[in-house]
Amino acid sequence: MDTTIFSIVQPEMQQPCQPVTQFDEQLARDIAMLHEAMKTHQESALAAIQLGIPKQIVAIDITDEQTRRQQFVLINPVIVGYSEDTALFKEQCPSLPDETIETTRAVAVKVKYQDPQGRHQQLEAEGYLAVFLQHTLDHLHGRSPASYLSPLKKQRVLTRLKKQLKK
Numbered sequence: 550m551d552t553t554i555f556s557i558v559q560p561e562m563q564q565p566c567q568p569v570t571q572f573d574e575q576l577a578r579d580i581a582m583l584h585e586a587m588k589t590h591q592e593s594a595l596a597a598i599q600l601g602i603p604k605q606i607v608a609i610d611i612t613d614e615q616t617r618r619q620q621f622v623l624i625n626p627v628i629v630g631y632s633e634d635t636a637l638f639k640e641q642c643p644s645l646p647d648e649t650i651e652t653t654r655a656v657a658v659k660v661k662y663q664d665p666q667g668r669h670q671q672l673e674a675e676g677y678l679a680v681f682l683q684h685t686l687d688h689l690h691g692r693s694p695a696s697y698l699s700p701l702k703k704q705r706v707l708t709r710l711k712k713q714l715k716k
């Protein structure tokens with residue numbers, strides 16, 4: 550399995566991902582690949598597009614503030630509610646390596662999604678889980694984590710990543 554993680558400067562990462570309509574073996578393979586990549590790269594959350602799969606699939610496996618393990622595979626996820634409260638967060642992204650991204654995000658979100666069997670589910674998340682969800686769902690909409698950087702920093706980061714891509 551090729552689990553190379555795409556960089557935000559690759560065009561695939563800038564396009565919206567397609568909804569999943571078939572809950573079949575191909576979807577199971579895509580999910581297996583996501584889990585494999587998370588293990589290989591020791592990542593807590595990945596969107597399928599970060600492996601070049603342009604579908605609305607996200608996998609999360611984190612330990613939250615209460616040291617609970619939170620594992621989710623979300624198909625076609627949509628954030629349907631944001632808390633009014635926001636907070637500053639420092640985020641990292643394997644598609645934007647060696648950079649800390651400071652964001653202001655809602656501290657809690659409500660997400661509707663489908664599970665790998667196609668059943669409709671709803672999740673109310675707060676803290677780390679809410680942040681990971683907001684970050685990863687950005688990828689499904691082609692929104693780059695670099696969009697949270699200052700224009701100057703963004704320019705510097707994009708130049709660096711484009712250079713790295715050519716190697």
Ligand SMILES: [Zn+2]
Nearest residue numbers: 642643644694
């Ligand atoms: Zn990311």
